[in-house]
Amino acid sequence: MKGRNFVFRGLSLTLATAFATSLFAQNQLVFWDFNESNPLDPTAMLTPEGGVFASSASITINGATIAYNNSGTGFRGSPLDPNNSGHPNSPNWALQTTNYPDQGTANRSAGIVVSVPTTGYKDIVVKFDVRWSNTASKYIRFQYTTDGTTWNDGVLLEGRRGDRWHGDTNANGGYGGLVVVDFTGDPSVENNPNFAFRVVTEFDPNTGQYTAANFPSNPNANYTPQGTLRYDLIEVLGTEIGGGVEGDVNGDGCVDDADLLAVLFAFGSSGGGSEDVNNDGIVDDADLLIVLFNFGTGC
Numbered sequence: 001m002k003g004r005n006f007v008f009r010g011l012s013l014t015l016a017t018a019f020a021t022s023l024f025a026q027n028q029l030v031f032w033d034f035n036e037s038n039p040l041d042p043t044a045m046l047t048p049e050g051g052v053f054a055s056s057a058s059i060t061i062n063g064a065t066i067a068y069n070n071s072g073t074g075f076r077g078s079p080l081d082p083n084n085s086g087h088p089n090s091p092n093w094a095l096q097t098t099n100y101p102d103q104g105t106a107n108r109s110a111g112i113v114v115s116v117p118t119t120g121y122k123d124i125v126v127k128f129d130v131r132w133s134n135t136a137s138k139y140i141r142f143q144y145t146t147d148g149t150t151w152n153d154g155v156l157l158e159g160r161r162g163d164r165w166h167g168d169t170n171a172n173g174g175y176g177g178l179v180v181v182d183f184t185g186d187p188s189v190e191n192n193p194n195f196a197f198r199v200v201t202e203f204d205p206n207t208g209q210y211t212a213a214n215f216p217s218n219p220n221a222n223y224t225p226q227g228t229l230r231y232d233l234i235e236v237l238g239t240e241i242g243g244g245v246e247g248d249v250n251g252d253g254c255v256d257d258a259d260l261l262a263v264l265f266a267f268g269s270s271g272g273g274s275e276d277v278n279n280d281g282i283v284d285d286a287d288l289l290i291v292l293f294n295f296g297t298g299c
Contacts, residue, residue: 026123026237030057030116032095033233035083039074039093042066046095051236053116059234062198063110065099067228078129078232080167080178094232100137100201100225104209108141111200114234121238122190124183126197128234132213134162136227137201139211142181148194154181156202162214162221165232172217178233191241199229247294249274254299259291 030051036044045068048054068074076087077094084092101110118124130140142154157166161173168174181197183189204211214221249259266275266283277287 026125026239027052027121029053029118029121029124029236029238030114031233031235032059033081033083034074034077034093034095035081035091036074036093037091039091040068040072042068045093051116052121053119057114057116057236059095060113060115061097061111062113063101063106063200064097067096067098070096075230078131078165078167079169080129080165081232094131094230096228096230098226098228100227100229101210102225103223106201107203108143108200111140111198111229112231113196113198114236115196116236117193118190118195118236118238119193120191120241122241123185123239124189124195125237126181126183126235127178127237128199129165129167129178129232130157130199131165131228131230131232132159132162133228133230134212134214134218134221135224136162136213136229137210137223138213138215139202139204140229141200141202142179142197143200144181144183144189144195144197146188146192146194148196151198154197155179157199159213161217162212165230167233190238199231201229245294245298247277247291248298249277249291255291255294255297256299260288260295263287263291 028051030048030053033049034045038044046059048057051057074093075096077084077092081092083090097112136159138159140157142157143151144154145151157179164170164173166175166179167177169176189195201210203209210223212221212223245253245255247255247259249262263275263283266273268283270282275283275287277290280286
């Protein structure tokens, strides 16, 4: 088809190469960055910013409390948040938690719980950033559930220094990146309406007691229930299972001239029609490339 070849040659090689990679990008199932105009509003702060399951996902807390008011303002967010520069003019808030268990009690039970279904999705990946205060528990455990009741152990996270984010690049403090938990290939997590994860405080494996995050940097640091753990950039990603034939705009099971023409006629429009193949809100080169790269599939 001459039109198909002409259009493809008119696209830059850079765009074509970049988008070929993005064809396999995961879908965002839920995302919180907590950058609300009013960080003192609990409802707004706990409402996801986006994602396929934004309307059904939730954040709760067990055995501790969420704090919103920081002397009339919010709690500053992760250094990895794009809104970090110029804060607070560009709001960069985070979710603060405190009032954890007394020393020697409630091991591996107190913390935030994030519930999000993965129905219709596989290759699940969880990301978030967390900040330890000086007197927070040095050790926190990532756990997940596939039945809504039984919690399975994941990675044990260790605060390298108090008052530091995991995402901090400071060699004496953070790890320089988000916490990433990859469930790719785990069938128990994929396509699961009961999936949830939590991050809970855990005893020091060497002492059987909570240890302060700022120990041994500060040998006089002691764990207290008023120590805080702060969260930002919580995100769950997944790849759609059996999403049909990629680029089949008209739903007839074949990517052909009809699909290409549909995208061309709708080019530049918005509104979320089937021509917006990648569901980004506009019909553009990205949608055209999906059809071109899959041309002939299913025919």
